[in-house]
Amino acid sequence: MDSEKKQEMSPNLEVLPLSSALDMGKSCTCFNLRKATRRVTSYYDAALKPCGLKVTQMTLLTAIRVLEPITIKRLAKAIVMDRTTLSRNVSLLNKKGMIDIEPGDDLRTRRLALTEKGHTALVAAFPLWQKAQVEIINELGEDRWASLLEGISDLVALS
Amino acid sequence: MDSEKKQEMSPNLEVLPLSSALDMGKSCTCFNLRKATRRVTSYYDAALKPCGLKVTQMTLLTAIRVLEPITIKRLAKAIVMDRTTLSRNVSLLNKKGMIDIEPGDDLRTRRLALTEKGHTALVAAFPLWQKAQVEIINELGEDRWASLLEGISDLVALS
């Protein structure tokens, strides 16, 4: 009697209440974080276009610049990335001649370091990165941006 | 005369100053966002394990729940995702029987909607999602979390 003709539905179809679905969309930390990551990644990638690096690659080179020489496992921990993901990302930049992969003293480990080409690429990328970075800080306002970065760090450190 | 024996290096090898590299790692909006996204995604995925959905899939189902029936292009815009990425993600959930893909009135478009199975999966996922969501809010504290979510939304809306 109630709603008979919308379409043929099974007797007791349970659907998530619209209010719950709306609430999830507005408040889900992960969904909104992923949205922001897509937007921001595209923003930095566009800025880095002239140097041929993506922001993911540039930040990986930067991490190695700071920590070299370093093993896969330690670097993965430092940048909060699965070891196997890092392995593959490193391989790609190794194929492009920007990262050197040598056996460590412990032969189970690899010793990662930037090549000359990697250093040069990073130097070229830096001013492009900086421009995008400043634009975003200015658009948010320095205070809001600083507080946002803190919040993001809190998420990284989730128990 | 200065540093001659570290290794054979070319005469004028330009490297990014360590201070610049350190600063980039600490402050890059994108790098830190991506780190947080990896951590948070893994957090929600672990919570959703019992229902067999990943958080990316659950949030896609949720978006369709709210907007159905909707086209690929409109949904992509709503969730700030490239149209072709969405196409593929929708295909996967279509193969799993959770999303219905019909031709729209305009035959160029597709009409996306949840199937019964999709609705059921979403109902099952909701309490698991909610538990993770509450845990994260509690860990950050409600105020910090709310302000963080606002900042994230600001990033999504970047010009």
Next chain:
DNA sequence: GCATAATAAGTGTATATACACCTTGTGCTC
């Protein structure tokens, strides 16, 4: 010293992401 534990890394597979290019369907102009 040898058998076994534990550790570091790589591989197979699957999903998420997006750009460049292609196909198809609509509407518009004459």
Next chain:
DNA sequence: GAGCACAAGGTGTATATACACTTATTATGC
């Protein structure tokens, strides 16, 4: 109504991501 511009979507390719499993090397206990 024929031709063309535009709009919606799909495909090819490439990178990013991570889990389960495997391989190679080291450390450990006896």
